[in-house]
Amino acid sequence: DTAVSQTPKYLVTQMGNDKSIKCEQNLGHDTMYWYKQDSKKFLKIMFSYNNKELIINETVPNRFSPKSPDKAHLNLHINSLELGDSAVYFCASSQGVGGSTEAFFGQGTRLTVV
Amino acid sequence: GENVEQHPSTLSVQEGDSAVIKCTYSDSASNYFPWYKQELGKRPQLIIDIRSNVGEKKDQRIAVTLNKTAKHFSLHITETQPEDSAVYFCAALRGSGYALNFGKGTSLLVTP
Numbered sequence: 326d327t328a329v330s331q332t333p334k335y336l337v338t339q340m341g342n343d344k345s346i347k348c349e350q351n352l353g354h355d356t357m358y359w360y361k362q363d364s365k366k367f368l369k370i371m372f373s374y375n376n377k378e379l380i381i382n383e384t385v386p387n388r389f390s391p392k393s394p395d396k397a398h399l400n401l402h403i404n405s406l407e408l409g410d411s412a413v414y415f416c417a418s419s420q421g422v423g424g425s426t427e428a429f430f431g432q433g434t435r436l437t438v439v
Numbered sequence: 440g441e442n443v444e445q446h447p448s449t450l451s452v453q454e455g456d457s458a459v460i461k462c463t464y465s466d467s468a469s470n471y472f473p474w475y476k477q478e479l480g481k482r483p484q485l486i487i488d489i490r491s492n493v494g495e496k497k498d499q500r501i502a503v504t505l506n507k508t509a510k511h512f513s514l515h516i517t518e519t520q521p522e523d524s525a526v527y528f529c530a531a532l533r534g535s536g537y538a539l540n541f542g543k544g545t546s547l548l549v550t551p
Binding site for chain 1: 470471473477481482483484485488526528532533535536537538539540541543544
C-alpha cells in the first residue's frame, strides 16, 4: 500500500552513463514532483507536473528529462551523468489547487556517480 | 525571489525542553506553509502545516505560528523526546503554486 514508490533506491554508475529513475503514486494526486537533496540536505525543486503537463522546470540542465506517461507516473531520465549529479532524488505528489496540500515523498533514490 | 530562510541550522536541547525553529519567506503570495521531519536515511514526512488564513495551529506537542505581515512562521516542539531528533524543514508553497520552496533545514538533537 505504498503511496509514492520510486525505483531504484540506490544507483551507482560511472560518469557519462545514462540512467533512469521511476516513480509511481497510487494516491490519485494530480501533481507530481522531482526534488533533489544535495549533500548538505538542501531540498530543491527540479520539476513539477500537473495532470501530465510540465508546470515547473527549475533551471535544470537539459541532460535531465522528466516524462509523465500518465498522472500516476513521473520518471526521470538523466543523460551523460556528471559527478555533481550525485545526490538523493525524491519523487513526491500532492493534491489541491497548485499542489496546496500535503506532499507525499517517495523513499528517495541515492545516486552516486563515480 | 522565492527564498525561505530557516534558523538555526543546528539545535541541541535536553529532553523535556522546548525547541523553536524559525523561518521567513519572501513570496508574499505564498499561502501554505508545511513543516517536514526527515530522519536519517528516510523520506521527509509532514508533521504539521498551516494556511495563511490561520495564525496558529497545534497538534499535541507541536505547534506552528504564522505572521503573514512579517512573513515569519515558526515551529514549536514542547516536551522534547529523543525520538524528536531529526532534520526539520520549513517550506512555503510558491504563490504561483506547484512547488514548495524549502528552508535549508534544522538538525535537532534531543539528548536524554
